[in-house]
Amino acid sequence: MEFKYAIPTKIYFGKNCISKNADIFAQLGKRALIVTGKQSAKACGALDDIIKVMEENKISYIIFDEIENNPSVETVEKAGKIAAQKKVDFIIGIGGGSPIDASKAIAVLAANPExxxxDLFKNEFKKVLPIIGIPTxxxxxxxxxxxxxxxxxxxxxxxSFGTDKTYPQYAFLDARYTATLGKNTTINTAVDAFTHALEGYLANRSTVISECLSLEAIRTFGKSMRKLARFELDDNDRENLMYTSLLGGIIIAQTGVTIAHGMxxxxxxxxxxxxxxxxGLxxxxxxKLNYDVAKAKIDNVLNALxxxxxxxxxDILKDMLGEAPxxxxxxxxxxxxxxxxxxxxxxxxxxxxNADVIYKLWSEI
Structure with missing residues (x-):
C-alpha cells in the first residue's frame, strides 16, 4: 500500500459558520476583493453576511461581480488588474464554482502583476494572495x-491550472445559501458533485483514502437522490448535498477527474x-464503457445508490436532466x-x- 494525501484548506461547515468565525477574516489583511457573479451571492444572503463581517472587522472591500457562468481568461485578467492596482490583501470568492475558480486566477494575477x-496555465507563478472560498x-x-x-x-x-499554492486558505460552507437556488441549478450542481465522487472513485489515481471518501460521498448523495429528482428537498437534504460537494472537491483534489469531465x-x-x-448526460x-475493467467498483457505486x-x-439521471442533444x-x-x-x-x-473510443462514446450518447 502506498499513497499520499494532503489538503491545506481549513474547512468550516454549518449554519452561520461565517459569523461564528468572523475573526478569521481580520487575520488576512485590511483590504479584500470580493469576487461574485451578478445575482446569486446577493440573493442567497452570503454577500450580506460577508459585508457584515468586513464592516465589523474594519476591512475595506471592493466587489467585482462580473464573473460569467464559465469564467474567461479575459474576465479574470480584468479583475486581476483591479486587485493589483487596489493592492488588496486577500480574495473572497462567493458563488458556485465559477466565482471561486476565478478567484484563484485573480489571486495569482494580483500577486504577480507581470x-x-x-500564462496561468504554465503553473510557473510563485506567489498567490490568500483565498477564501464560500460556495453558494x-x-x-x-x-x-x-x-x-x-x-x-x-x-x-x-x-484548468493550479498548484499547491492555489488552494483556498479557508472554506466556509453553509447549506442555507443553497435554499434560494432553482430546480435546474440545484440538480445540475448536485450531479456535478456526484460525478466528482464517482470519477474520483474510478480514477487510476485513486487511493485507499480517496476511495473511502468517494463511497461516503456517493452514499450521501444516494440518500437524497430520489428526492432531488422530485425536487422535494428539506434542510437535511441540502446539507447532504453540500457535504457531498465538499467531499467531491476533496476527492478530485487528490485523484483528478476522468474522461467524463473532459468530454x-x-x-x-x-x-x-x-x-x-x-x-450527467x-x-x-x-x-458502461468502464464496467468491464472496473466491475467491482461500479457495482459498489450502484449498491451505495x-x-x-x-x-x-x-434513467434517474435522465428524469432529472432530460435527453442529451x-x-x-x-x-x-x-x-x-x-x-x-x-x-x-x-x-x-x-x-x-483513444480517438476511436471517444468518437464511439460521442456517437452513442
Missing part, C-alpha cells in the same frame, strides 16, 4: 481544490449546457478532436481512451 492571464451551490467543491477551470476561447474549450467541456462550450448537467455510456443496474441509475457527424468529429486536448482525464480513466 504575469499575463494566458452544492456542486463543484472548488473551495477545497487547487484547480481553476477557465474558458480558453482560442482553444474552444475549458482548461463534458464540449457540451458546455458549444451547447451552453451547465457543467454538472453535461457530465455522459454517465450512462461512461459507466440503491440501484440494481447502470440503466436504472441512468443530438449531434451531427461534424459535431461528433469536432468534439472528438477537442476532447483529446484533455490528456490528463484520458490517462486517468480505467478503460483505455
Amino acid at each position: 504575469v499575463i492571464a494566458i 451551490t452544492a456542486g463543484t467543491g472548488s473551495e477545497v481544490t487547487s484547480y481553476s477551470v477557465i474558458v480558453r476561447k482560442d482553444l474552444q474549450t475549458k482548461v 463534458g467541456y464540449c457540451y458546455t462550450f458549444f451547447k451552453d449546457i451547465p457543467h454538472g448537467k453535461a457530465n 455522459i454517465m450512462r455510456e461512461y459507466l 440503491g440501484c440494481e443496474s447502470i440503466d436504472e441509475f441512468a 443530438k449531434l451531427t457527424l461534424e459535431e461528433i468529429q469536432l468534439y472528438t478532436e477537442l476532447t483529446q486536448i484533455q490528456k490528463g482525464s484520458m490517462s486517468n480513466t480505467p478503460h483505455e481512451i
Whole structure:
C-alpha cells in the first residue's frame, strides 16, 4: 500500500459558520476583493453576511461581480488588474464554482502583476494572495481544490491550472445559501458533485483514502437522490448535498477527474449546457464503457445508490436532466478532436481512451 494525501484548506461547515468565525477574516489583511457573479451571492444572503463581517472587522472591500457562468481568461485578467492596482490583501470568492475558480486566477494575477492571464496555465507563478472560498451551490467543491477551470476561447474549450499554492486558505460552507437556488441549478450542481465522487472513485489515481471518501460521498448523495429528482428537498437534504460537494472537491483534489469531465467541456462550450448537467448526460455510456475493467467498483457505486443496474441509475439521471442533444457527424468529429486536448482525464480513466473510443462514446450518447 502506498499513497499520499494532503489538503491545506481549513474547512468550516454549518449554519452561520461565517459569523461564528468572523475573526478569521481580520487575520488576512485590511483590504479584500470580493469576487461574485451578478445575482446569486446577493440573493442567497452570503454577500450580506460577508459585508457584515468586513464592516465589523474594519476591512475595506471592493466587489467585482462580473464573473460569467464559465469564467474567461479575459474576465479574470480584468479583475486581476483591479486587485493589483487596489493592492488588496486577500480574495473572497462567493458563488458556485465559477466565482471561486476565478478567484484563484485573480489571486495569482494580483500577486504577480507581470504575469499575463494566458500564462496561468504554465503553473510557473510563485506567489498567490490568500483565498477564501464560500460556495453558494452544492456542486463543484472548488473551495477545497487547487484547480481553476477557465474558458480558453482560442482553444474552444475549458482548461484548468493550479498548484499547491492555489488552494483556498479557508472554506466556509453553509447549506442555507443553497435554499434560494432553482430546480435546474440545484440538480445540475448536485450531479456535478456526484460525478466528482464517482470519477474520483474510478480514477487510476485513486487511493485507499480517496476511495473511502468517494463511497461516503456517493452514499450521501444516494440518500437524497430520489428526492432531488422530485425536487422535494428539506434542510437535511441540502446539507447532504453540500457535504457531498465538499467531499467531491476533496476527492478530485487528490485523484483528478476522468474522461467524463473532459468530454463534458464540449457540451458546455458549444451547447451552453451547465457543467454538472453535461457530465450527467455522459454517465450512462461512461459507466458502461468502464464496467468491464472496473466491475467491482461500479457495482459498489450502484449498491451505495440503491440501484440494481447502470440503466436504472441512468434513467434517474435522465428524469432529472432530460435527453442529451443530438449531434451531427461534424459535431461528433469536432468534439472528438477537442476532447483529446484533455490528456490528463484520458490517462486517468480505467478503460483505455483513444480517438476511436471517444468518437464511439460521442456517437452513442
